[in-house]
Amino acid sequence: MTFDPTKFFATLRIKLGRLSQLQVNGFNAVLKACEGAPLSYAAYMLATAWHETGATMQPVRESPNASEAWRKKNLRYWPHYGRGYVQVTWPKNYAWLDAEAAASGLTQPGDILANLDLAMRPDIAALALRKGMEEGRYDAQGKKMSQRLPAQGAASITQYINARYLVNVQDRAAMVAGYAKIFENALLDGGWK
Template identity: 30%
Template sequence: MDKAAFFASLRSRTSGVFGTSLSAAQVQGIEAILDESERRGTPLKHLAYILATVYHETGAKMQPVEENLRYSAKRLTEVWPDRFQTLASAKPFANNPQALANEVYGGRLGNKLPNDGWEFRGRGLPQITGRENYGKFDIAGNPDEALKIGVAIRITFDGMTKGLFTGKKLSDFSSYGPMRAIINADGKTNGAKIAKQAQAFEVALVAGGYAGTVPDRAPPAPVAETAAPKGRTDAITVRIVQETLRAKGYSEVGSPDGKLGKLTRTAILAAKNENDIQPINDVIDDAFLIALPDILGRNLPRENATPTEVRSSVPEVQSNWRIKIGAMIAGLASAAGAIFDGIASQLGTARGHLSDFSEYVGDVPGWAKFGVLVAIAAGAYYIAQRGERKGVQAFQEGSRR
């Protein structure tokens, strides 16, 4: 394809798109689309409409965009008149993108968790919205992937050629006018305008000699596939997971703080194991988030739980128990030292061996020093034992996680 002739046609004053110049970002986006179309052997008219759709959906930027959810209260009543019937009802969401996204998208489009509306807001060339739609393109675990040019182009081609956006696909139509149904139901408003833009792109493609068939030469490298999801780590999602697990009896999760630490990962792994949620790991992945509301709560016999049983599931109680045991061992050793020093002080021979040491540490008798260590160990034992007892009691009463 003669790209110089193609771009020259687009820059023509009579082309109807772009004006007489294109930015570097626009050229880069267009070239990436052309490369993908040559790799796939996309028919000319289909490619023309794909380019026109991207031109319309991105405001001619030809780069992935993110949905703008910053509206005034008045504008909200115009965009969503059924949902915001008065300025007063719209005011809490005015210039508040996250709250607005969760309000208008929550509970639909496959969104289940409280923050899903925001997490799965519109992104892309044609924008995809909602957990369900992100899942169609295997990026629900990392929705920001839709803002990467390679991924966004893959989504665009797959969505328009396979009918993944609305169920309609390019091969269903022979003319540009009704093709808008592939993306949106606003054909009456935007169908004719986008059809005219598609004609401009078709003229440019013909000028560049676009063949629309798979080339004999080795095709360009395919658009990079999305890396394996690493799971969600944002504070809002982590806190929701923590609170849900805590309510279902996974006490090892610790106190909800929005941080994906060792305790939380331990609880996630336990929940996946006990509910057979694949893959079984300690990652907050899409499968886990979908299953989370429906996992079975633990049937814990809290009232009759023994300290040993509580220690096995409550890390703080286990830690206090270990400190208690350590303090007891240290206290017994120190007591033995005090007794030995007291006996040794009465034995001339033994006392002679200890004299140099005694002069070095001062006039305080050795048994007294050991006595101080015994007192410290006893104090640590008491505090740890009290902490352990309180932890067990709180667990039995249900007031602790």
């Protein structure tokens, strides 16, 4: 059985209510990046994007209500401040994302380094989400997603809580774990394998 996004979104609407077209577009970008990923990985990537974007499912900029002048003055890593579904920060991480996006055929080498705002493009933000979590780039303990979540089947709430280290230590870990269970069920209803 192939994945049926209609069934996935039907389950989500029961759990989350009405979804805007922008939210649906964001979900689709993350789902595309998740293709071939185990169930628990896909569920947790969706939960992370949902939480980190404030449920907009659109890539966000660090300090979203601040001006660029404020960011320049207050963020020591400006202009390499956080952008995306997860906050890609620092020059080394933008260099990594530039290489990953070029290798994936989303950009040409050097494009992201020349225009850091490309990290806000949903397909690139979703790539950063998946690759970064798979490789453990954002994990404070350096662990990869494969060290935090099962490669087959559903994850337990405890596993999802511990997976929060992949992005943000344990900030709101139980909340994000709850989202992961919602997305896990929706993925299963859609036939995710």
